Amino acid sequence: MVFYFRSSAYFFIFLQIVLGGCVSLNFKPSPAQKSSVVKFHSPNPGYAEVSSASLDKLWQNKKTGCSISYLSDCNNPTDPSLQNIFKGITSEIESVSVISSSFIEYNYREALRSIVEGRIDGVSTRFELVIFKKNSCTYILTYAATTNAFSNEKPIFNHFVEMFRVP
Numbered sequence: 690m691v692f693y694f695r696s697s698a699y700f701f702i703f704l705q706i707v708l709g710g711c712v713s714l715n716f717k718p719s720p721a722q723k724s725s726v727v728k729f730h731s732p733n734p735g736y737a738e739v740s741s742a743s744l745d746k747l748w749q750n751k752k753t754g755c756s757i758s759y760l761s762d763c764n765n766p767t768d769p770s771l772q773n774i775f776k777g778i779t780s781e782i783e784s785v786s787v788i789s790s791s792f793i794e795y796n797y798r799e800a801l802r803s804i805v806e807g808r809i810d811g812v813s814t815r816f817e818l819v820i821f822k823k824n825s826c827t828y829i830l831t832y833a834a835t836t837n838a839f840s841n842e843k844p845i846f847n848h849f850v851e852m853f854r855v856p
Contacts, residue, residue: 692781724761726827729760730852732757755834755842755848763826771801771820774827778818782807788815796855806836815839817846823855 721725723745731738736748736757746760770776770793779785782805788801800821807814819830830853832846 697736722764724763724828724855725828726824726856727761727828728856729757729759729849732849736845739791750775750842752835753838754843755832755838756833757846758833759853760831761826764786765827771799771822774820775801775803775818776827779805779807782809782814782816784808795819795821795825795850796853813837817843819850827856828855 690715727745729746730767731746732748735750735752737751739747739756741747741758743756744760747756749756751776779787785807788804788806789802790805793800793802795802798821800819802817802819804815804817804826805855806816815834815836817832819828821828834841834842
């Protein structure tokens, strides 16, 4: 499953960036075609854009370590379900526990919005994911924070999700 490998690889690279290099990888994901039609408002206050070769955009709060990102993958020859994409991402999290997961309507498409908790390199971390497909592209919006900081900045991620548009 090509997409499964690519999404897992992107997620690990994302975690490497977010957690300051605590997770090391020795493989490179296959290149993905990125979406060029996304419209969004950068998260703030306190978030600064961080360069990422694997994610479309990544912002991090330098004080709290919380991060918000999105990833797009377009014209992928495989077409995994939203659930399989979710399983591919969460299979890489140690001691993963699904707090909530439900299908919603988002950007006029079905989306899977989930909150999961687990350990990444020994750090208790909570993630919120919004996964959806539109116009031959798959999108993954992610909020990552330590379990203690998660609630404090969740409204910033909620606003990011509200403003994220794919025409």
